Amino acid sequence: MNDIIDPSARRIVEAARKAKAVSEATLTPAEARENFRNSRRALSPEPPAVAFVDDLKAPGLAGHIPLRLYRGAGTDLDADLPVFLFFHSGGWVSGDLDTHDVVCRSIATVARCAVIAVDYRLAPEHRFPAAIDDGWSALTFVASQGASLKLDTTRIAVGGDSAGGNIAATLALMARDAGGPRLSLQVLAYPATDFSTEHASWATLADQPPLTRDRLRWFQKQYLRDERDRRDWRVSPLLTPDLKGVAPAFVATAGFDPLHDEGEAYLKRLLAAGVRVRSRRFGGQIHGFITMGKVVPEATTLIGEIAAALDWAFQVDKSRK
16 A cells, blocks of 8 residues: 555654664663653653543552543443453553543543553563453453442453553453453554564565564564564464454554554454454554644544544443343
C-alpha cells in the first residue's frame, strides 16, 4: 500500500532521528522504563477530569496486582457501569498506571463506562507468563468481585495497545477456553500477535522510530524465558489453531508500524473464524500513537473508535439481558 506518513507522526520520527535516540539494547530495563515514562509525559495531553478514580489491588499468583479504576465524567456514581480492563504498552518491560492515565481517562469518559488499568508485572524481572498470569487474575477478580465496585460484570471488555493488545488477545482466548468470564469485546490496538517469525513489515520499517526492529528484538529477549516460548500461543496468539468462539473484536493497525502485518494477519484470521469484528487501519500512523495526543490528532480519533466499539459491544450485551 502506498501510505503517506501523517505530518504529525513524521515530526515525531524526525525528532527521534535527530536526537539519535539511544536503542534499548544499550540500556538497562530501569533506564528503558524511565525513557518510556518521559516520552509518554512529553507527548500526552493534559489528563481530562473523570467522575471518580481510585487505586485498588487484586490478588495475584505472586502478590497483589495494582489496579486503577476510572468512572467516566458524567456517569452516575451509583450506576453499575460496564467495565473495560486496559493493559498498557511498553514491550512487556516498560509502562505503568501513569503512562496511560490520559488514555484510560479519555476512554472512560467518551465510552461512558468504567475503565480498570492493570499494572501487570514487567520483564525481565518477571518473564512470560507473569504478565498473562496477572492479566487473568485481574480479569477473574473483576468478574467475581466487580459488583461490589458498582461494575456490571455481565459486560466486561479487555484491551490494550501493543504488548497490552497481545495480553488482551491471549486473555480472550483463555476466557473462551475456560468457559468464562464472558467478554463483550477485545480491543487490540496495533497488537503484537506473533513472536515465531519476523513479518515483512519488520524489514520494511526496520529503522522506523519509535519502534525499530532492534527494539522489538530486545523486548522479546527480555520477555521470553527461552526460544521455545516463541511458539506458545499465549505469546503468539496468531498461532492459535482455532479462533472460533472468541470474543468480538476491535482491531486497529498503523501503516508505519513494524507490527502492522501481524496485526492485519490476526484481523484476517478473526474474520475467517466468523468473529464479529470492527477495524480501523491508520495508514499514516506510527507505533504507539494512542499516547501521543498532544501532538498527533489521530490519537483522539483512535480513542473515539475504541469508545464507539465498546459502546456497540456493551449495548449488544445489554439487549441480551
